[in-house]
Amino acid sequence: MATRLTIGEFSRMTHLSVKALRHYQDVGVLEPADINRFTGYRSYDASQVAQAQVIRRLRDLGMPLDSVRTVLASSDIEARNREIAAHLERMERQLEETQAAVASLRALLEGPARRPAVELRAIPAVTALAVSEVVDAADLMAWGAGAFGVLGDALAAAGLAAAGPFGALFPGDFFELERSEITVFLPVADGASAARVPAGRVCLRVIPAVEAAVAVHEGAADDIDRTYGALGTAVAERAIGVDGPIREYYLVSFADTDDERLHRTEVCWPVFLTGGA
Template identity: 50%
Template sequence: MDTGLTIGEFSRVTHLSVKTLRHYHEVGLLAPADVDRGTGYRYYSLDQVPTAQVILRLRDLHMPVADVKAVLAAEDVSTRNELISAHLARLEDRLEQARSAVESLRELLARPEHGSAIEYRTVREQPAIGIREVVDRQDAVSWWQGALGELHGFATARGLRRTGPMGGLFADDLLQDERGEALVFVPVEGDARPVGRVDALVVPGAELAVAVHRGPLRTIDLTYGDLGTYTARHEIGVDGPLREYYLRSPLDVAGDDDLVTEVGWPIFRSAG
């Protein structure tokens, strides 16, 4: 009687190693067509070759075993394609993250040794409208983008005159503990009665060391690093929220490379 292909023969046909085939049997991904009860030898049928080829390609795409099982168990083509498309979308996200990390590293290596130009500035308190919330660091960028858009819409709808660039204040906890208070604001004059998340407030004054960051937020840590190094070296840094002013915000530009952000680090500055 034809018992099918031995595990070694099936390995040669499918390019899946014997070790991998044994593992797939153990985890229930690809069971042999027959197992000899006396010897424990595994035998595979030729009908299983296409399934093995699908598994090989999905695993080459780093699809988890559980997801491969779901694809093989899908009752129709539409469900199977949805599962594969979802995994491909995750791969594309990871690829974009990798590209972004590579670009950031290249920009770091290409930076001039002297770093950012730093100046001192006295900032007066300003009446403003703002959105304040305690946020998780991983959600901070999406929250920030939404708050900017909401404040812009509110100011436009109310006819409020802006008296300066949009800005933000960020508590140390947001970086140190990955959760902390964030405030996005627009300096304005006029009636700014609170509605929903938007509140009327006064942005406090401060003494700041300021540097300009040009380009995407993914590299703004370099500008923060320059400011933090400078203030620590000169022993002038003080406690207080970090501050940003968006000279060219996402509302003003078509791409992240055109963003211009002033970063302010709170400092002690004598009257002289």
């Protein structure tokens, strides 16, 4: 014979609040065993305790309710485990991001950052495979990884040779509005023909020449703002800044190593060069 429990008893046994239990019913995660049609009182079966405990642990791990519902509804153990594993991987990435943010904040608290060496340079125009799209700041990393993959595929399909590292152009309004058209590019050898580029997102274009103040950011992109700050300060002190997109060149990136400590990103701030500068 089934052992029926009031919602209060079930709450005490599972450490799920009455409010949470009602919400889980509303979203279809955990249905009561019975609802009295006259009083509306909910009752649960003792056999549901284990399921409620699983829900509580999944929620403690931050799993979205849609994923919890998928896990509970799946009769396929492999599919269920894949859903849980995918969530654990998301948590690991979030933990890595949190650890990086903590390390960056501690470095700021320890004192002013060492100013990177700043070089004033005339960067020549190059022909490049390029992808240009309007991107939100929150989507930048994922979009960039995909776009660089598309460029690499187009390079191989066209039978071209890279003539430099991957780069990107960031208009000023991207930093102000957190949304703008971003261009990622891969320089190719002179003489490349647009006819060789596969149809799609990639085009062949000229990345214009620029005079720039250049500094190299060492390490992960999470604290590249420190290099931007130091470089921008150096440009402002010389009063040589001009309008135009900031560009980055990825000298050492995920294409070379997964160890972000070894990554090197060249940040190029547009300037007007003079003999005095």
